[in-house]
Amino acid sequence: MAKADKKNKKIIQSKKCIGCGICYSVCPVNAKVMKSDDFDPDTAELAIRIVDGMAVISDEVCIRCGACSKICPVESLTIVELESATA
Numbered sequence: 001m002a003k004a005d006k007k008n009k010k011i012i013q014s015k016k017c018i019g020c021g022i023c024y025s026v027c028p029v030n031a032k033v034m035k036s037d038d039f040d041p042d043t044a045e046l047a048i049r050i051v052d053g054m055a056v057i058s059d060e061v062c063i064r065c066g067a068c069s070k071i072c073p074v075e076s077l078t079i080v081e082l083e084s085a086t087a
Contacts, residue, residue: 008082009064011057017076019053023068029061 024030029047033039047062048055055068055077069077 010059010080010082011062011064011069012078012080013055013057014076014078016074017054017072018074019050019055020073021050021055022071022073023055023077024048024050026067026071028065028067029063 024046027046027048033044033046036044045061046058048057048068050056057068057077064079066079069075069079
């Protein structure tokens with residue numbers, strides 16, 4: 001069921017991002033990866049990175065839980081439901 005939910009959601013980012021990194025720090029995918037003994041921030045498969053002062057979301061790694069969108073202080077990240085192709 002989680003995979004179906006992931007396919008039906010997307011994180012949309014506006015240009016309001018200030019690069020504060022709060023989303024990066026609350027992401028459960030990032031937290032799990034960072035606990036690894038061999039964690040390397042340059043090569044790790046993170047769901048969110050801060051690049052050049054902007055949050056960059058990896059659609060392949062993100063589980064679309066919405067934690068980032070709930071905590072973003074400038075409401076730059078929004079989780080949206082996608083329309084089903086079989087509707």
